Amino acid sequence: MRKTSRLPNLRNLGVALRILIIANSALILGALILSDSMESFTHQLTGISTFAQPTLLVCLFLLYGCYHLLVSMSYRNAIVFIFILITLGTAIVHGFFSQFWIFSDLPSFTRIVVYAWLMSAIVLYYFNLHHRAYSPAVTEARLQALQARIRPHFLFNSLNAVLSLIRDQPKQAETALEDMADLFRVLMAENRELVPIAQEIALCRQYLALEKLRLDERLNVEWLIDDVPPDVLIPPLLLQPLIENAVYHGIEPLIGGGRITVQVYTKQNEVHLILKNPYTAQSKHHNGNNMALKNIKERLTLHFDLEASLKCKQINNTYEVHITLPNHTKKINAQSI
């Protein structure tokens, strides 16, 4: 989720993972420099790791625990506080190990603390750079550039369908125009804030009602929604472009039409969205499809970093898109924005 604070979200899995990777890369590098053979390298690495890994984990844990406190401080104070926490973490592990240390000479506390500080400085510098690259201004600009665009093909065909209804079925034409108005209001809005999933699903239903008008019995849609909290937050227009692709590439090329299945469920702390549509060899022009998928992937990264994913696969005659999102509801969102 986008933050205004320059500190990384220390409770984000992706952030913790990056800290671990950076620190362990530094450990491996250190061990490499200190050793002259493969054997001494493994020896060095195990030597360093015995002490370094617990320190790293304890420090991460402390940072996790104090994250709310850190966010409320100014950046400068937070940095000072982080260094205090790191010192504390190192001291705890050092104190603990000094009682049971049996391997070799216990490294001096000063040496370890200096290492820990150095490591923290590198990590903080990395996140500072990362923050500048993904600053709210940059993220907003990118999100704006990534705004989903509807196919002109759909707009004109739908208008044509509505025109055909006006003479004989004016009531249906009214509903169709109302659906179009709602759809285009969302499409033309600045879609940068997360929206409740219920809102996105309602939009998709309106979109599908319009497509149903054109395609009639050729279009079948199955919704499988397993008690998903309606206020789960997702990026706007996450599902609609995917359904539009499914209609365009999966249903329209089939003379007898086909079925689109949309499945939404929550599992542990994740929301899963699965979309299935018939796959036809005829629809080779998958460029538009890839564009939409790339767009959605990038928006997911901007909103959720490593916590969200999008995977596509083709099994026999079915094309499947699977999106995984963290289960965020309004409350958490309000805290972190």
Added chain:
Amino acid sequence: MLNQSKLNIVIADDEAPARNRLRDLLGDIDNTHVLAEAKNGRELLELINLTQNETTSADIVLLDIRMPEMDGIEAAQHLQKLPKPPAIIFTTAYDNYAIQAFDMSAVDYLLKPIRLERLQTALQKARAYTKST
């Protein structure tokens, strides 16, 4: 449009509302008669082949481009090989097919939603074309 013979028209479009819309518009234009409707290119070719030797054969085909089974471009290629090809008027929602369509020596190219006046002009052109052949 006085003293003009009736134009026999075939509508080819995979979407029912689009076919209805054309039918409505043609109902507003004198001297036109909707001979038949087809839901894709293959259906259209079968229809045209059936009526080729009859007295009332199709003069004009209003042909959608994006259709399942056989698209409008391919159907037009086949139609042109006939001894007495009907005049082709493409109808499409979006104009990224325009160049391809012109290669098919179509009489006209209409963008959906189609206006009555625009359809009338296209039919005039087609009438001139059918007279010349």
